[in-house]
Amino acid sequence: KSVFPEGSNKIEAVITDSNSVATSSDYVEQSRKTNNLQINGQSVTREDITLAGGVRFNTYIIPVPSLAGKYLMITIYGDPKNFYILDNLVKSIGWDNF
Numbered sequence: 001k002s003v004f005p006e007g008s009n010k011i012e013a014v015i016t017d018s019n020s021v022a023t024s025s026d027y028v029e030q031s032r033k034t035n036n037l038q039i040n041g042q043s044v045t046r047e048d049i050t051l052a053g054g055v056r057f058n059t060y061i062i063p064v065p066s067l068a069g070k071y072l073m074i075t076i077y078g079d080p081k082n083f084y085i086l087d088n089l090v091k092s093i094g095w096d097n098f
Helices: 084-091
Strands: 009-016 029-039 042-051 056-063 071-078
Touching: 009 084, 056 084, 071 084
Parallel strands: none
Antiparallel strands: 009 071, 029 042, 042 056, 056 071
């Protein structure tokens, strides 16, 4: 069960060298759907994960152009009705000044 009340979400971001979400044995996956997308002219991976018990989260994995082998990983947890917020956030990301 989600620890977030209905209507509440948390977004986390990290620079990592992993191009996939890793879960631990403490968080058993029920399902994972991976999509490779083109957003703002760049290849992006989106992973939609459901854990045992029904907790869901979505993650975008975006290569950082100036850092070989590094990725910006952005994840949203909480109320799935608000996951569109992360979709909109990722669509606004550009690397023009990075």
